[in-house]
Amino acid sequence: MRLSTRNQLTGTVADITIGSVMAIVKVDLDGGQQVTASITKDAVEELQLSVGQKVTALVKSTEVMLGVE
Amino acid sequence: MRLSTRNQLTGTVADITIGSVMAIVKVDLDGGQQVTASITKDAVEELQLSVGQKVTALVKSTEVMLGVE
Amino acid sequence: MRLSTRNQLTGTVADITIGSVMAIVKVDLDGGQQVTASITKDAVEELQLSVGQKVTALVKSTEVMLGVE
Amino acid sequence: MRLSTRNQLTGTVADITIGSVMAIVKVDLDGGQQVTASITKDAVEELQLSVGQKVTALVKSTEVMLGVE
Amino acid sequence: MRLSTRNQLTGTVADITIGSVMAIVKVDLDGGQQVTASITKDAVEELQLSVGQKVTALVKSTEVMLGVE
Amino acid sequence: MRLSTRNQLTGTVADITIGSVMAIVKVDLDGGQQVTASITKDAVEELQLSVGQKVTALVKSTEVMLGVE
Numbered sequence: 001m002r003l004s005t006r007n008q009l010t011g012t013v014a015d016i017t018i019g020s021v022m023a024i025v026k027v028d029l030d031g032g033q034q035v036t037a038s039i040t041k042d043a044v045e046e047l048q049l050s051v052g053q054k055v056t057a058l059v060k061s062t063e064v065m066l067g068v069e
Numbered sequence: 070m071r072l073s074t075r076n077q078l079t080g081t082v083a084d085i086t087i088g089s090v091m092a093i094v095k096v097d098l099d100g101g102q103q104v105t106a107s108i109t110k111d112a113v114e115e116l117q118l119s120v121g122q123k124v125t126a127l128v129k130s131t132e133v134m135l136g137v138e
Numbered sequence: 139m140r141l142s143t144r145n146q147l148t149g150t151v152a153d154i155t156i157g158s159v160m161a162i163v164k165v166d167l168d169g170g171q172q173v174t175a176s177i178t179k180d181a182v183e184e185l186q187l188s189v190g191q192k193v194t195a196l197v198k199s200t201e202v203m204l205g206v207e
Numbered sequence: 208m209r210l211s212t213r214n215q216l217t218g219t220v221a222d223i224t225i226g227s228v229m230a231i232v233k234v235d236l237d238g239g240q241q242v243t244a245s246i247t248k249d250a251v252e253e254l255q256l257s258v259g260q261k262v263t264a265l266v267k268s269t270e271v272m273l274g275v276e
Numbered sequence: 277m278r279l280s281t282r283n284q285l286t287g288t289v290a291d292i293t294i295g296s297v298m299a300i301v302k303v304d305l306d307g308g309q310q311v312t313a314s315i316t317k318d319a320v321e322e323l324q325l326s327v328g329q330k331v332t333a334l335v336k337s338t339e340v341m342l343g344v345e
Numbered sequence: 346m347r348l349s350t351r352n353q354l355t356g357t358v359a360d361i362t363i364g365s366v367m368a369i370v371k372v373d374l375d376g377g378q379q380v381t382a383s384i385t386k387d388a389v390e391e392l393q394l395s396v397g398q399k400v401t402a403l404v405k406s407t408e409v410m411l412g413v414e
Contacts, residue, residue, distance in 0.1 A: 004175070006181065006184075021229050023366060033078050037130055062270075065126070065127040066125065066262060067125040072343045091158075105178070107178060108349045144243035164299050169237070177273060200338040202229075203279060203336055206277065227367075244280070281379035307373065309376055315409075329413065334409070
């Protein structure tokens, strides 16, 4: 499926913390920065996410803010 | 100001397209991937964004989805 | 690609309005309700969206609110 | 109150899972698809949500993405 | 309709700028701060928004970030 | 860092509830209304948030909806 979602950043799962209904997944982006995702525990289980796995982090462009020094 | 926002990715403005009230800004992330932000035209003008400028792309962790092949 | 995104609703494009940098796409869901998406004009063009096309509307669960009478 | 929110989908609560501070609510849409909402535990309690209850799932149009095969 | 949406801030429309498909509405909150909303042009027209009108600005709690000096 | 984020509301932390991976923080806005933020537990700890602390609540304009009676 091709997506309208502008931001599709490739990386590797670095850490997974499972909560009661939500989970925090950290992804080391290819190229060197890190992204944190707050997704449902159900999604982590359905995707069978594990540390070291290749994933794509997706973000709709309307969710991106910019900061300048 | 220190922010709760988990994702703060550094990069350089690659392209700016100004619309009627919104604008699309593309940022080349340090390390090699690209992020697109849909922000208000007002914000582009207030921050005086220009191509080549160093910026930080910010995304709340609740806005990040993950995909696996 | 399998997605963490909990909501993947199938439907048919009913209407597309292209703005300066954003676009509004209305999707008739299979089963009878309608969803409106505000996405970038670039996405509409890249996906070559057209009225009558089968699409999936995706929404992260953290974006869904509930109302009761 | 009339809302700017473009997407107001009617349905019935199918499942509620309460976490520590967040909750996951599944809603069977009228017409046959399902939506999952991640909302606060406080909201579930204030609205006194229960399985079988009629609800409206609300989503801002800027939160909807589209996918095509 | 009672909403799960945690943030419902009352105020008065201070300014409306209509774009091609989106619109920017500024709301002076009761108590003295200001909120800006990027909503669809369709929503502005359907709600017949006008400067001076009493409105409620709604924000899902998962969309709120915090900053500290 | 100056931000594209249109909404930066000042206030004081009124309440913090820590969950398993998420947390709920209530902020009394200067001027008298209240905002609730669902942020990660990690963010609460990193910012060392405490009741009575001065904070800024940030919301991207694309996340704000409007309601009228």
